[in-house]
Amino acid sequence: MLESFIPVATDSDFPLENLPWGVWEWREPGSIHVGVALGEHCVSATTLQAAGYLQDLPGAPSGVFSHGRLNEFMGSGQPAWRAARQQLQRLLASGEGAVRDDLELRQRAIHPASDVRMLLPAEVGDYTDFYASRQHATNVGVMFRGAANALQPNWLHLPVGYHGRSSSIVPSGVHVHRPRGQLLPAGAAAPVFGPSAQVDFELEVAAVMGPGNPLGCPIPLAEAWSHVFGLVLLNDWSARDIQKWEYVPLGPFNGKNWATQISPWVVTLDALEPFRTALPPQTEPEVSAAEEPGPGPPTSWGWEHGGMTVSMGWWAVRTWVGRAEAAIAYWSFAQMVAHHTAGGCSLRPGDLLGSGTISGDTPGSRGCLLELTWAGRDELELRAERPGGLLGRRRYLEDGDTVVLRGWCGGGGGKRIGFGRCEGKLLPCR
Amino acid sequence: MLESFIPVATDSDFPLENLPWGVWEWREPGSIHVGVALGEHCVSATTLQAAGYLQDLPGAPSGVFSHGRLNEFMGSGQPAWRAARQQLQRLLASGEGAVRDDLELRQRAIHPASDVRMLLPAEVGDYTDFYASRQHATNVGVMFRGAANALQPNWLHLPVGYHGRSSSIVPSGVHVHRPRGQLLPAGAAAPVFGPSAQVDFELEVAAVMGPGNPLGCPIPLAEAWSHVFGLVLLNDWSARDIQKWEYVPLGPFNGKNWATQISPWVVTLDALEPFRTALPPQTEPEVSAAEEPGPGPPTSWGWEHGGMTVSMGWWAVRTWVGRAEAAIAYWSFAQMVAHHTAGGCSLRPGDLLGSGTISGDTPGSRGCLLELTWAGRDELELRAERPGGLLGRRRYLEDGDTVVLRGWCGGGGGKRIGFGRCEGKLLPCR
Numbered sequence A, B: 001m002l003e004s005f006i007p008v009a010t011d012s013d014f015p016l017e018n019l020p021w022g023v024w025e026w027r028e029p030g031s032i033h034v035g036v037a038l039g040e041h042c043v044s045a046t047t048l049q050a051a052g053y054l055q056d057l058p059g060a061p062s063g064v065f066s067h068g069r070l071n072e073f074m075g076s077g078q079p080a081w082r083a084a085r086q087q088l089q090r091l092l093a094s095g096e097g098a099v100r101d102d103l104e105l106r107q108r109a110i111h112p113a114s115d116v117r118m119l120l121p122a123e124v125g126d127y128t129d130f131y132a133s134r135q136h137a138t139n140v141g142v143m144f145r146g147a148a149n150a151l152q153p154n155w156l157h158l159p160v161g162y163h164g165r166s167s168s169i170v171p172s173g174v175h176v177h178r179p180r181g182q183l184l185p186a187g188a189a190a191p192v193f194g195p196s197a198q199v200d201f202e203l204e205v206a207a208v209m210g211p212g213n214p215l216g217c218p219i220p221l222a223e224a225w226s227h228v229f230g231l232v233l234l235n236d237w238s239a240r241d242i243q244k245w246e247y248v249p250l251g252p253f254n255g256k257n258w259a260t261q262i263s264p265w266v267v268t269l270d271a272l273e274p275f276r277t278a279l280p281p282q283t284e285p286e287v288s289a290a291e292e293p294g295p296g297p298p299t300s301w302g303w304e305h306g307g308m309t310v311s312m313g314w315w316a317v318r319t320w321v322g323r324a325e326a327a328i329a330y331w332s333f334a335q336m337v338a339h340h341t342a343g344g345c346s347l348r349p350g351d352l353l354g355s356g357t358i359s360g361d362t363p364g365s366r367g368c369l370l371e372l373t374w375a376g377r378d379e380l381e382l383r384a385e386r387p388g389g390l391l392g393r394r395r396y397l398e399d400g401d402t403v404v405l406r407g408w409c410g411g412g413g414g415k416r417i418g419f420g421r422c423e424g425k426l427l428p429c430r
């Protein structure tokens, strides 16, 4: 086990084994730092690099941490990521005095998490949302088309996805407003324009892209993982009534483009490596992926010893409403990357690939209210974490509700590699 | 009529009344200029501003033309656009000596079009493609669902659109490669992976956004036009067989994200103002738009005295294959802007809003091969522009075909306000 001179609680999401990357504003507006989380602190790679550390990062341009965003570092590739991780683990280790004993540098480089405002980790050029959980796709299919036709004919053959809206991606902590839109009330002959009555969350994991590819040059499956910088949690805020009326035939639009929220710390694949698990068996592997198989069976970064949970705040009481496991995703991010680029589409550093809502096998492990309440048919009871009284009921979200996504691997006996929080509060229509 | 000291042919797309904006590389790689087209020349606003001209642009930051892209200028708003247009029309007029007689400045500021390489006019944060031509939507609907159900229930109530891929937007002149992808051959039980056999073009017009809106703050219809900087031609390259297999239920993805091509000169709304025409009557106006009506009836920028044509090169012989009129679009760009932001989605300077394929009422005025050949049922005969022999036949594009979009307003008695060319050649699979 690694120990740092910065204290880290045993149940922290951010031990020295994690070191997820993020971007924050410190003290003065406009003072932007990039760096890593460690316990309850943010360690500024911007300051450390300006002080002479983190100089030899193979493939990274000099001053790669001076841009106030991580796109350039994400684009530098695995050797740079690994060198930075190793150098930071060494610099921050309890036995290493270079930073530990330089109190002036510590003041400038190590910021209490309570003093910073987290920003988006990268400028997102393009955001894609997939539909990679078989349980989620099946549940939605059963609801709208019946059990016999739950999965569309293409679903087992390729990772279905659509292009989302990058301008409305916001970091954890930002409030969102209930959207207005055009919708067709049940039984009505014509649509009306008004507030959505079916605002929902979607529990997702998203890959943040590394180097990516030039237009016209697909990324083979065997190389796809090396283009993924890391993972974040993603809440794909959705207005189901707007979506339902608008989405045929070209897909979701205003139902989903008003806010997409992500956790601010990007957990690297190197930190997640101990928790790698096999994908579920794929009966109809994607044809393009099958042409260029990777080394060994396709694998996913799973939540073997942990899980992902979504909690919903209500009257200031936090209540777990669901739990899902990302290992349950049918398609891996490597397969999504290979499929996304198979026709030549280019992915750029910082691009975001959402998994789609992740749902487990049990009713309690569904990743959105649409599934948890079976399209509003059932009421969901909100109860305190420990057995206790009923706190409230929901079909869809009410104004003032806070949705918190959390996710982690490990814990229990070993250290936990956590994702922190993706938290957002739904405010009334503006 | 305005006359410049720079010679402009009478049938030029770019008289002094036009002055469309673009970005180009001149001589050395990395030497990027922004400015306007005038006849066969590019006039560098970058050089003119550095020389002391174009200083007073209300709302524009100083040095707005020094960034090698037009996003900052697009974001500055109508007063800045109009001031720049007026100052350039005055500076370039035949009677004005300031630039005309400064030969050293002319050398540096006025570049022959044949010496430059045109780039994208802006960094496109997000690209949306609409479906705003009733004839196109009807033709596609009849093909796939029959005449009785041609238009989906939502089509007359809102401008249907979907999010496209901004990383694959390329300027005119760039070659594109036939994509590979997963597709289901007719009669096959399982999909295969291979080259698309149904590569198509789509003739579209696209709005390039000006200031736009913060997340959560819709743009009312009455203000929507003031957020449009100008228009370009857009070829939405499409692989119909990939699209057909993948698009249910979340919309087009790999069928369209391998290349979207635009003309490099953005024609301003002020240049198009004389050609403004009324929209066709809307029987079911969009509800959200109807809530906040603009001044007077909704209007479109039409092609009252001109048209839009698509030509396809074949054996080095250019052949007109279609002609469509943008005035035929059912929804205006103002309505698309209002709808796009109605739920709070933010639009940013340089964002692109495609009209969707524009088709006219007659078989010859359809804007894509899917319609021209009725999904490959009929062969399209390629003939020379003047009556002559048959040059070839097409169902879909063949390797080596060049697709050229052109568009203009006016001409005949008055000056022509043209869009230049959107030209791309289809190369074989890489």
Ligand SMILES: [Ca+2]
Pocket: A129, A130, A202, A204, A236, A354, A356, A357
């Ligand atoms: Ca989703």
Ligand SMILES: [Ca+2]
Pocket: B129, B130, B202, B204, B236, B354, B356, B357
């Ligand atoms: Ca299109």
Ligand SMILES: [Mg+2]
Pocket: A235, A236, A237, A238, A256, A257, A258, A259, A260, A261
């Ligand atoms: Mg969303």
Ligand SMILES: [Mg+2]
Pocket: B235, B236, B237, B238, B256, B257, B258, B259, B260, B261
């Ligand atoms: Mg396209």
Ligand code: NI
Pocket: B175, B177, B427
């Ligand atoms: Ni090429």
